[in-house]
Amino acid sequence: MTRVSLGFSKLRHRFALLPALSLLVFPVAVCHADALSPTVIVADPSGKTLYVAASTAGSVLVVDSATGSVTGTIPLPRNPSGMTLSADGKTLYVTGEAPDGRLFVIDLATKQTLHALPAGHTPMSPTLGPRGETLFLCERFADKVAMIDLTQRRIQAEIPVKRQPIACGLTPDGNLLFVANHLPAGAADQDVVAAEVELIDTAAKKVIASIPLPNGSSSLRGLCLSPDGRYVYVTHLLSRYTMPPTQLERGWMNTNAVSIIDVARRAWLTTVLLDDLARGAANPWAIACTADGNTLCLTHAGTHEVSIINRLGLHMKIDQVIRHEYAPDPAMTPANIPNTLVFLGSLRTRRALRIQGPRGAVIAGSILYVTGYFSDNLETIDLTSPGFTGGGVTALGAPAAPSTVRRGERLFNDAGLCFQQWQSCASCHPDGRADGLNWDLTNDGLGNPKNTRSLLLSHRTSPVMTLAVRETAEMAVRSGFQFIQFAQCSEDDAQAIDEYLKALAPVESPHRRQGRLSDAAVRGEKLFADADCTACHSGQSSTDQNSYDVGTAAGMDESKPMDTPTLVELWRTAPYLHDGRAPTMFDVLKTCNPNDRHGRTTGLTTQQLRDLEAYLLSQ
Ligand code: HEC
Ligand code: HEC
Known part of the structure; x- marks a missing residue:
């Protein structure tokens, strides 16, 4: 029996040699030697100093907000993926992106890292509790939210959530944490497929509500609360995936949206589209609210714009529609809002940016700062200027010609x-x-x-x-x-x-421990060969690149041979099979393979199926 390599033998070897607190930067994303790729940005309480995560340069940049000049660099042994400041502005908490992620606690007086705490696989969106003793963060690829006790400097609880938590936000009293899951969980051939926002009771340390967004909600990115803690805003795509993608007009395929959650009711309020009738506002990303609660700002990473929204006006309009009192259009119903491209109308200003790929935003006083992921710079927008035209652009690094990649x-x-x-x-x-x-x-x-x-x-x-x-x-x-x-x-x-x-490089599976297979996965590796999987899932990329009918084809595709897919990064690509009918790996092996046409699995015990699953999810 030949051992199958899924292309990880080199990685496994490398990770096995790494000490627990390695100073190496892990290849979690495409590596860009010269680029800074600024993402998250925070402002100190005075608004005078900004901190910018250089997400591919392993550093945080210190920026003087008055001049836009970079006055310092805080190097880190991981790429920064999220940041937050203590209320007094003296301590910066930075999540370091890696399979063994870290929370760096940085003293801003000395710019020294005081502590580097374990923080799970790909930690993001660090959020401080009201007394500054607890910090919450999303362990994106571990599907967990961690609660870190900052006084004892350890993870106090890890709370399982649905799928790829990417952003979270806390009510001002610290009692409820809202978590945006990046992708839908479950099978894709169902009537409703949508990502959910989950609600964690921070005292009970568990999820107490799951709030589904409208059908087709996916690619959640940003989340913020209104300053009064009454509403949560989440940016995402609202995909019209049930329509045949034969045209794009009027958001036929993908629309771009912000969903609003009513905190008191712990329920979805509505979803508002950000696109115009004949101009999409693709890939909404970061979102922030002004301290007075009047204005909501969000970035469009795909169109290099910001939307500046009259928040109070928007809520007034939504309320009127809910009460059937919206005079300009009495036919408008609450159910129509997520399908109405012009709902925002004059309540929103779409402002073009000069930076490329805006993925981070912060508001200090009346100034909005937005980071340009692809242009390594920062744009400021004066929210008091007429038409929001005031502002400027400053470079964060020396301009370099981008590589082809x-x-x-x-x-x-x-x-x-x-x-x-x-x-x-x-x-x-x-x-x-x-x-x-x-x-x-x-x-x-x-x-x-x-x-x-x-x-x-x-x-x-x-x-x-x-x-x-x-x-x-x-x-x-x-x-x-x-x-x-x-x-x-x-x-x-x-x-x-x-x-x-x-x-693109595979990200290490969260099912591995320091790069190694678990005992179950080692047993599963043997079963993978015994169950005949290697007949088709062979070679470096675990596919022989041929097509077969493995008994999964149905409907219009009845008995059509299908391309053998790679199994690398399976942990990340649920749901499975060509129509996403299998929500879990266990379903692929058991429910979806009753006749042994897709490898020999019917003779396996539940334990053996679990072992095989553990192996597959470790790729
Ligand atoms: C509306 C959604 C959508 C958009 C937008 C989209 N794709 Fe895809 N893409 C898909 C789907 C669905 C598949 C799988 C189709 C299948 O298996 O028959 C796919 C498959 C692919 C594949 C083949 C993957 C493989 O190994 O089999 C490539 C390459 C690809 N897309 C590239 C692109 C590029 C480049 C763009 C932008 C120009 C793009 N896609 C835009 C939905 C999309
Ligand atoms: C005869 C060739 C063949 C054999 C043998 C085989 N596979 Fe597959 N595998 C395929 C094909 C073809 C598909 C795509 C089927 C589909 O999309 O409906 C697939 C899909 C999968 C998927 C879903 C991947 C995804 O991204 O959706 C997994 C997991 C998988 N195979 C694991 C296994 C395991 C485990 C075994 C052994 C028990 C096995 N396969 C045996 C050809 C094979």
């Missing part, structure tokens, strides 16, 4: 390369992976929706698409522009996107 990443995330800017490639492939939804792409006929595939290893595993309708990933990239984005993409740009996708 970097340019490709920018183009992949840019809705400028889409008819009317409705979506970027990243709208369905967030972080180059998958949105968890089924789309009925036209390339293999209509009436047979397919779960979005991750693009990791796509260029190494031709042919591509479930029915292998494209010979290579290169061809899929170009046809993606033609048939999904309805836009022209130059060959030069398409090649840059190819290079970006080829550079």
